[in-house]
Amino acid sequence: MRLQGNATMSVRTRFAPSPTGYLHIGGVRTALFNWLFTRRHGGQFILRIDDTDVERNRPEALRPILDGFRWLGIMWDEGPEVGGPHAPYFQSQRLPLYQEAARKLVLAGQAYPCLATKEELETERRAAELAKRPYIHRGKGRNLSPEEALQLWQEKQLPLRLKVPLGRKIVLDDLIRKRVEWETDLLGDPVILRSDGTPLYNFATVVDDIAMKITHVIRAAEHLSNTPLQILIFEALGASLPAFAHVPVVNEPGSKKKLSKRDMKKFVTPEVRAKLRALGYTDAEIDSRDDLNPATVAYYQELGYLPQALVNYLGRLGWSLDGYSEIIPLETMIAHFSFERVNDAPASFDPDKLYWMAGEYMRQLSVEEKVWGVVPYLVRAKLITEPVDEATRHKIRRIVEACGDRLKLFSDILTYGAFFFRDPEYDESAFAKRVAKQGIPELLERFISVLERTEPFAPENLETVLREFCDRENVKAADLIHAVRVSTTGITVGPGLFDILAILGREESIRRIRLALARVQTPVQTGRN
RNA sequence: GCCCCCAUCGUCUAGCGGCCUAGGACGUGGCCCUCUCAAGGCCAAGACGGGGGUUCGAGUCCCCCUGGGGGCACCA
Numbered sequence: 001m002r003l004q005g006n007a008t009m010s011v012r013t014r015f016a017p018s019p020t021g022y023l024h025i026g027g028v029r030t031a032l033f034n035w036l037f038t039r040r041h042g043g044q045f046i047l048r049i050d051d052t053d054v055e056r057n058r059p060e061a062l063r064p065i066l067d068g069f070r071w072l073g074i075m076w077d078e079g080p081e082v083g084g085p086h087a088p089y090f091q092s093q094r095l096p097l098y099q100e101a102a103r104k105l106v107l108a109g110q111a112y113p114c115l116a117t118k119e120e121l122e123t124e125r126r127a128a129e130l131a132k133r134p135y136i137h138r139g140k141g142r143n144l145s146p147e148e149a150l151q152l153w154q155e156k157q158l159p160l161r162l163k164v165p166l167g168r169k170i171v172l173d174d175l176i177r178k179r180v181e182w183e184t185d186l187l188g189d190p191v192i193l194r195s196d197g198t199p200l201y202n203f204a205t206v207v208d209d210i211a212m213k214i215t216h217v218i219r220a221a222e223h224l225s226n227t228p229l230q231i232l233i234f235e236a237l238g239a240s241l242p243a244f245a246h247v248p249v250v251n252e253p254g255s256k257k258k259l260s261k262r263d264m265k266k267f268v269t270p271e272v273r274a275k276l277r278a279l280g281y282t283d284a285e286i287d288s289r290d291d292l293n294p295a296t297v298a299y300y301q302e303l304g305y306l307p308q309a310l311v312n313y314l315g316r317l318g319w320s321l322d323g324y325s326e327i328i329p330l331e332t333m334i335a336h337f338s339f340e341r342v343n344d345a346p347a348s349f350d351p352d353k354l355y356w357m358a359g360e361y362m363r364q365l366s367v368e369e370k371v372w373g374v375v376p377y378l379v380r381a382k383l384i385t386e387p388v389d390e391a392t393r394h395k396i397r398r399i400v401e402a403c404g405d406r407l408k409l410f411s412d413i414l415t416y417g418a419f420f421f422r423d424p425e426y427d428e429s430a431f432a433k434r435v436a437k438q439g440i441p442e443l444l445e446r447f448i449s450v451l452e453r454t455e456p457f458a459p460e461n462l463e464t465v466l467r468e469f470c471d472r473e474n475v476k477a478a479d480l481i482h483a484v485r486v487s488t489t490g491i492t493v494g495p496g497l498f499d500i501l502a503i504l505g506r507e508e509s510i511r512r513i514r515l516a517l518a519r520v521q522t523p524v525q526t527g528r529n
Numbered sequence: 530g531c532c533c534c535c536a537u538c539g540u541c542u543a544g545c546g547g548c549c550u551a552g553g554a555c556g557u558g559g560c561c562c563u564c565u566c567a568a569g570g571c572c573a574a575g576a577c578g579g580g581g582g583u584u585c586g587a588g589u590c591c592c593c594c595u596g597g598g599g600g601c602a603c604c605a
Binding site: 016018050052114118121128129132133134135136159160177180181182183186187188190191192193194195196198200201202205220221222223224225226227228246248249251253254256257258313316317318319320322323324325326343344345346347348349350352353354355356357359363403404405406407408412415416430463466477478479480481482484485486491492493494495496497498 | 530531532533534535536539540541542543544552553554555556563564565566567568569596597598599600601602603604605
């Protein structure tokens, strides 16, 4: 058995995102597993920014990633903005470290400058392809003495390759995959340092993991095939191996394909677009922002999902506590997280289940907490203005209470409660069906005079009064209720009608019913329906 | 093409040789409750990819096939 971490050392894990401008759902799930494992064992979780690829490196693109983690409560013990004993935590600022490590390898005869030109490499590759042979590059420089190699490397701007030992078997005892083996003969000599002196991923990763004393490398399964090379680099650098855990990838909803970072725009379905529009986004904004789609954390934050719901959902995606638990408090997750219970197979992301879970967490919140979460949505929709005065706050409190379990996301307040803050926007088909109908306007007319003297103007009493009125009129209560609902709210969905009326108050309720009645007499062209 | 990984309801999963007539959850359908929509209650449909072994006995262990995925860069 190879060394699989040292029990006496504290657990140190890391997540190394590239600054891409958004926090990807798949990535954050991997980060969460790192974090849970680390918290479980009382270690340190490190955030290291993988910005060696200058093409992808945009400094402002880091912000959304840090914000996303903070929103979820996944706090890093070392990394950007918090620092730590192994700073800097940006790979672009650690170049001398990689060069020094590379120099060490050359001196030890473990790495050599690549003498082949790009053209030669291309020819080799094509020949291998034609011969249906795997393409394995072994540079001519392999046989250089360390001194020659060093001199050549320093004189000319040559890329550096790792000298992969021949005829060896690499054995990995992965914490999730169990034993995986590779033959070194099937591995080409990889470039570890570009001709411009910048490191390649596999090299920088290992140099940093050694420097930062990482004990457990927990990463997506797509990195499994990088592992033999990295193991070789660990060895060449004379470092002991960390333990590895390759977590299965996250697949697209209902698919067997990896939830890719490319082409995320395709997740912006008409439904998603409608949701974003309801929040006030224009189509142009939706199309221009690549962080606003269901494959990113920002999207869920934007829609008002509770972060703890997303954490619970992601934690359960590929990991289970037992055969039946779904809603798992974070402390429980931390206390029980282990790789033994991580499923080997990829897991598809299921937005429906996440939505359900969001509702489960929302109902655990106090009214006051819900009010707090809902206010920004009302402000953004220009239904209220800040600062929120006490009267408005009280009204929101009552609305939130009336909405009850209907509120699964904070943004749901706009579906169920917008009409409280503005005149009804009438749903034409509902209006035709429930208000502009034989006998209904007259009935509403008479009901208004009942409302005028209803005292107290409170839910329970309103219900009694309405039902008694319907008995006298010999009409079904449901018909009047629907008519009043559509008249006062414009729509067919929402809280109980009597709660609505009580919140609106006598005057406003009556005013709105009159609004609807006027509308029956002089139909307006709305263009809808 | 080569290397590596994976395989239970549509989806997330339980299952670590007999407790399986394969359990739970999301979703779906139906019914109930009901002023609508949610929520809630009840019920239903729904899976061990195929073939060989091993064993008294296989969803569970082994092999092959098939299918899916990932990787084979001076990307990460």
